Amino acid sequence: MGGYHHGEIAVQERAGFVRPAGQAHGSIDNTVPPVAAAFLAQQPFIVMGGTDERGRIWATQLTGEPGFLTVPEPHTLNIGALPPPEDPLAGLLAGAGSGVGGEPARIGMIGIEPATRRRMRMNGRAFRDGDGLRVELDQVISNCPKYIQKRDHHPVTETGSPASSRTAVDSTELSPGQQRTLRAADTFFVATASDRGDADASHRGGNPGFVQVLSPRLLRWPDYAGNAMFLTLGNLELNPAAGLFVPGWETGASLHLTGSARTVWDEEEVARHPGAQRLVEFEITAVREISAASPLRWSAPAFSRFNPPTTG
Template identity: 65%
Template structure:
């Protein structure tokens, strides 16, 4: 994987007629964490991760901790002092690897896609690599470190709940195969979600999508659609989907700490008549839901109301 584009990314770049822009953006993909990026990571209370579970489903989830729980002890390593909590769709995959040597999966790296964002400053960075849980956390050998632009990221400030507040917040886990009416409202009201994908070789990626509330359409309890806005022309997400349609979505509730996990498949809609109906859409992505996991009080973080990005196109 490293710093070059794979065939799926090249195919999308060519079809979008953005090969030149993609070649320029290639300079933002590296293999090491610069010192300024290491400092950025150390300040964050959250990182989004994406991976493929043992059933072949792709999921996105979040890991949280006090600032400092993300560390880059050397330019090719990221240490995350956290693991998914019980009930999280990636808990079994990552937790089992933290077993003594010689047990199944103990030394088998998990291909992980990651994105760290700082909503207050609209900064973000993506990291991809191979993770082994160690000592209650993850040690990730990095393959890609990617600088991202701040477009479509809503401004928010965070606070971390105190211990007594965490105890008082009841945590529940519900699963299904379709979105309930309440979950459909959550999707329609979202201004942010995170999407995880993987290439045909299994290399994982996690990315951010943002817009004004309503930018994600609920076409049915098992079908969503969102616009692909102007970006950096890398097409890391769409390139993966071209080779492997499996995808996972994480929709956070910024005010309650609850999260909605969706897994399924996605494909790109190139039809001009379809995209012209959606302001700002360069392409559309249709997502078919196969698995739903909702977890209340999943995070000790609470975030302020958003300051919407000036780049967000209007929602019709």
């Protein structure tokens, strides 16, 4: 997984981006440098994506006190947390790599610090390790800070266990309230996987309204100029399955969607969306909304100066 697969290369070429000779791998590595290890050690959450036992891709988050993410050696990330039972990836991660010949869970991850607009992506193979995970890293990727809304976090101060009030609601389409959540969203995370199952998780941000709800089962968003690696769109070129995670910054709730996505290249349609270079349409097959999913609460956002205006 050190370089680009043929789906990523195909999208790069269609987008008109050709890497100079000798730069075939761009900024993809498979080790975590010391400065990145220190960054991860300060974070209270990490976003990840993976494929459940039914072959559906989901994105979610794991939380913990700063220090729950550690890098004991450059190729390894330890995560001192597991998802709660209600999480759509709980089954995948609970038994990852367990038993004789047990297969690891192939996951994509993104560590992000909204307060400083820093982020980094890591993809690899997760093994259950006590009450947490050990991830053997295949890809470590630095990303630019564009489209990240600045936020500061603080833990919940109320008494009582978040687990005691946690509930999960499943459906096959968005409720009116969930549609409003998406129309107001300025951030979400998207998980994809290649045709070989190698997973990736990525950040998407913009001004409220950049996510369009076309119907209770169909979303669309603009693909803005980024780092020109096209890891997400490259995976979609080979495998349309995808999952979205929308954090409830103020409430601690989480909205998880799974389905399939496609890239829209039509120039006339793209031109109707300021700043868009392409569009992505996402068809929903399942929805899970979890209350009290996270112990973190976040301040109101300071929007990125890179966010294009929205059409809504």
